[in-house]
Amino acid sequence: xxxxxxxxxxxxxxxxxxxxxxxxxxxxxxxxxxxxxxxxxxxxxxxxxxxxxxxxxxxxxxxxxxxxxxxxxxxxxxxxxxxxxxxxxxxxxxxxxxxxxxxxxxxxxxx
Amino acid sequence: xxxxxxxxxxxxxxxxxxxxxxxxxxxxxxxxxxxxxxxxxxxxxxxxxxxxxxxxxxxxxxxxxxxxxxxxxxxxxxxxxxxxxxxxxxxxxxxxxxxxxxxxxxxxxxxxxx
Numbered sequence: 001x002x003x004x005x006x007x008x009x010x011x012x013x014x015x016x017x018x019x020x021x022x023x024x025x026x027x028x029x030x031x032x033x034x035x036x037x038x039x040x041x042x043x044x045x046x047x048x049x050x051x052x053x054x055x056x057x058x059x060x061x062x063x064x065x066x067x068x069x070x071x072x073x074x075x076x077x078x079x080x081x082x083x084x085x086x087x088x089x090x091x092x093x094x095x096x097x098x099x100x101x102x103x104x105x106x107x108x109x110x111x
Numbered sequence: 112x113x114x115x116x117x118x119x120x121x122x123x124x125x126x127x128x129x130x131x132x133x134x135x136x137x138x139x140x141x142x143x144x145x146x147x148x149x150x151x152x153x154x155x156x157x158x159x160x161x162x163x164x165x166x167x168x169x170x171x172x173x174x175x176x177x178x179x180x181x182x183x184x185x186x187x188x189x190x191x192x193x194x195x196x197x198x199x200x201x202x203x204x205x206x207x208x209x210x211x212x213x214x215x216x217x218x219x220x221x222x223x224x225x
Binding site for chain 1: 143145147149152153154155156157160162199201205211212213214215217218
């Protein structure tokens with residue numbers, strides 16, 4: 001059983017387009033996260049939701065908008081994609097204060 | 112603000128030898144500390160954590176880590192390295208009362224050679 005799943009796994013798109021990445025967890029956790037991993041493998045948190053409430057919102061351009069329809073889902077919508085948005089995006093979940101479980105990642109390439 | 116340092120970009124070790132991947136941290140108060148491993152084109156996998164209690168923490172795949180408060184360190188260790196341990200290792204810290212925010216180090220690439 002997949003604990004944290006993301007779709008799509010790969011996303012190739014043109015600059016200026018709008019795209020979404022979906023995340024689902026079946027662990028019953030109360031908290032979900034989005035991370036960005038850049039080309040140097042540096043990992044940085046973008047957002048965190050606890051029971052559908054936004055609790056962490058790092059300095060991320062407002063072109064990025066997370067949406068949590070329920071506790072098990074956290075989607076990431078990106079408007080007006082830029083070259084610098086190319087990265088691997090990871091979703092994660094946890095039952096606070098325990099460890100986070102990560103999804104397999106979505107590799108976004110903006111051309 | 113909390114921070115984590117992994118001073119080595121890469122660690123090379125021969126199979127069968129002990130390995131150490133270093134991590135130091137900076138937080139206000141007592142930290143929650145974690146180690147994760149990332150294999151190529153995969154997500155991060157949890158290895159072990161320190162919240163409270165014994166300073167020596169045992170985790171998955173034979174890894175362990177020692178919490179040292181005076182040196183603000185949480186080094187990852189394994190008595191006998193395997194080629195299959197070759198991967199990217201991340202140390203992470205969370206401040207108590209800091210919500211769920213986990214700050215990661217820059218990662219250390221471990222290469223285990225025959």
